Amino acid sequence: MPDPEVIIAGGGPVGLGLAIDLAIRGVATTVLERSSALHDIPKGQNLTQRTGEHFRAWGVTAAIQAATPIPRSFGNAGVVTYGQLLSDYSYDWFQRSKVGAYYFAQNERLPQYRTEAVLRARAAALPQLRFIEGARLTGLAQDGSGVTASYECDGQTHHITAPYAVGCDGARSTTRGLVGIENEIDHEGPKMALLVFRSRALHALLERYPGKSIYNVMNPAMDGYWQFLGRVDLDGGWFFHSPVPAGTTRDNFDFKRFLYDMAGAEFALEFEHIGFWDLRISHARDYRAGRVFIAGDACHSHPPYGGYGVNTGLEDARNLGWKLDAALKGWAGPGLLDSYSAERHPVFQSVNRVFITRMISDFRDFSAAYAPERNKDAFEAAWAQRASGGNADVTEFLPHYAGSPIVMGEPGAVSGARGKHSFAARAGHHLAPQPMPDGGDLWDALGLGFTLLTATEAGADGFAQAAAALGVPLTRVRLPARNAYGCEAILVRPDQFIAWAGPMAGADAASILARAIGRDA
Numbered sequence: 001m002p003d004p005e006v007i008i009a010g011g012g013p014v015g016l017g018l019a020i021d022l023a024i025r026g027v028a029t030t031v032l033e034r035s036s037a038l039h040d041i042p043k044g045q046n047l048t049q050r051t052g053e054h055f056r057a058w059g060v061t062a063a064i065q066a067a068t069p070i071p072r073s074f075g076n077a078g079v080v081t082y083g084q085l086l087s088d089y090s091y092d093w094f095q096r097s098k099v100g101a102y103y104f105a106q107n108e109r110l111p112q113y114r115t116e117a118v119l120r121a122r123a124a125a126l127p128q129l130r131f132i133e134g135a136r137l138t139g140l141a142q143d144g145s146g147v148t149a150s151y152e153c154d155g156q157t158h159h160i161t162a163p164y165a166v167g168c169d170g171a172r173s174t175t176r177g178l179v180g181i182e183n184e185i186d187h188e189g190p191k192m193a194l195l196v197f198r199s200r201a202l203h204a205l206l207e208r209y210p211g212k213s214i215y216n217v218m219n220p221a222m223d224g225y226w227q228f229l230g231r232v233d234l235d236g237g238w239f240f241h242s243p244v245p246a247g248t249t250r251d252n253f254d255f256k257r258f259l260y261d262m263a264g265a266e267f268a269l270e271f272e273h274i275g276f277w278d279l280r281i282s283h284a285r286d287y288r289a290g291r292v293f294i295a296g297d298a299c300h301s302h303p304p305y306g307g308y309g310v311n312t313g314l315e316d317a318r319n320l321g322w323k324l325d326a327a328l329k330g331w332a333g334p335g336l337l338d339s340y341s342a343e344r345h346p347v348f349q350s351v352n353r354v355f356i357t358r359m360i361s362d363f364r365d366f367s368a369a370y371a372p373e374r375n376k377d378a379f380e381a382a383w384a385q386r387a388s389g390g391n392a393d394v395t396e397f398l399p400h401y402a403g404s405p406i407v408m409g410e411p412g413a414v415s416g417a418r419g420k421h422s423f424a425a426r427a428g429h430h431l432a433p434q435p436m437p438d439g440g441d442l443w444d445a446l447g448l449g450f451t452l453l454t455a456t457e458a459g460a461d462g463f464a465q466a467a468a469a470l471g472v473p474l475t476r477v478r479l480p481a482r483n484a485y486g487c488e489a490i491l492v493r494p495d496q497f498i499a500w501a502g503p504m505a506g507a508d509a510a511s512i513l514a515r516a517i518g519r520d521a
Helices: 013-024 049-057 061-067 098-104 112-124 174-178 199-206 255-263 308-330 338-369 376-388 460-470 509-516
Strands: 006-009 031-033 077-082 090-093 129-133 134-144 147-153 155-162 164-167 181-198 212-220 227-231 237-243 270-284 292-294 397-400 416-420 450-454 474-478 489-492 498-502
Touching: 006 147, 006 155, 006 416, 013 049, 013 112, 013 129, 013 270, 013 308, 049 061, 049 098, 049 308, 061 112, 090 376, 098 416, 112 397, 129 338, 134 174, 147 164, 147 509, 164 174, 164 308, 174 292, 212 338, 237 255, 270 338, 308 338, 308 460, 338 376, 338 416, 450 460, 460 474, 460 509, 489 509, 498 509
Parallel strands: 006 031, 006 164, 031 129, 077 212, 164 292, 450 474
Antiparallel strands: 077 090, 134 147, 147 155, 181 237, 181 270, 212 227, 227 237, 397 416, 450 489, 489 498
16 A cells, blocks of 8 residues: 555545545545444435536446435425425425436435445545544644644554645544634524434325425424425435424433424334434635645535535535645646635535525525415415425526636636526536537546547647646547537536636637646636
């Protein structure tokens, strides 16, 4: 096993994803994971098509789909109900299939522990990757050449050194504390209960909502916070999140009656887990301290509203992976590693403001303004209006880096998480699929480094020469002359985001590439 080039603290899905991303690029990585066994609490299940692209890049798509307990034919969508689960008022919600045409992969739904099992198996097959279980990070020291991590394992203290380290060690990140990155709390809410239970009877009750996997109850008594039910499988496995009174314990609260009241009916069930967590939205001020970075929940922690957590964390991994690889191989400019925070920080700020916090305020305001028992006609009119936009949280969720210092975005553009999906190529945005002239899959033609897509060969040699001079790996792909991208040439980054798009005539290849790798940022 070669000496590590990157140390990763935390072997959850984000840490494993980053390690696999680096190993595929030939970067030696050591993962320090505190736990020796996978947690069996279902979470992180609602995975986007973009996360499906990560799985495809990491070579685990087939294994992920084989591990999925809910077949795709059943559906992967949700429903919002008013008052109780078995309400007269409901609308479809979070249909991920609405944006499927804009991605190179499908969305998935499976518990995080199954995702982790697949990623662990993939990690074990990569010779560049070392995974150490039962390793508790205790110290970090860095200088101009590298980072030394201290950890305890099997009753002994060990030290390991690498050029870079990344903390993917959760909301209470040890890494973040050791390097002094400040964490800000943006929102604090009620005490929450997480109930995991089995009930085939509930499956029968919910046949009125065919093909649904997630159920969001807008209960006015919850002050805007969700009562959120989800399927773990189709054999009666469920999880449920809800606010509970302060001081609630396993022994002083009737959780069965609580579930019956939420549903609006009694049903047979058996609890497998009763736990609690504090609803809080927090955000690190920066994602980098010298040679140490943080990713996933170490950067941003929030309630499981809409599945943004694990999807956002995995995008952190894809964004950081190619940049660390470039730095280690010598073709990164001085601004490339700084662009990790510059790109990912405003995206989560937008996720928080536009999606998560807005959902809480939106539910609270609607419940205060409308109620069928006060004015049924006004309520039903407002409810119908909500139903007409019930999938905006999917169709408008579009993380992008339009304001990034390393993309050639529009003047004044700002990075964020909200936008309109389009096949048109836009700097800072994700590349959408496009048919190839030979019938092949464009994804398979994209390189591990940058890819230049051109409708004509004219000018392409200039990019190839500039890439060679800068040491940047560049793959050239010929596009159909008439394509949906709406431009003649596109420079695609290793994470499938667009660095530049435009006409070849007058394009300064050297300047465009220099900016894309942080030499002119």
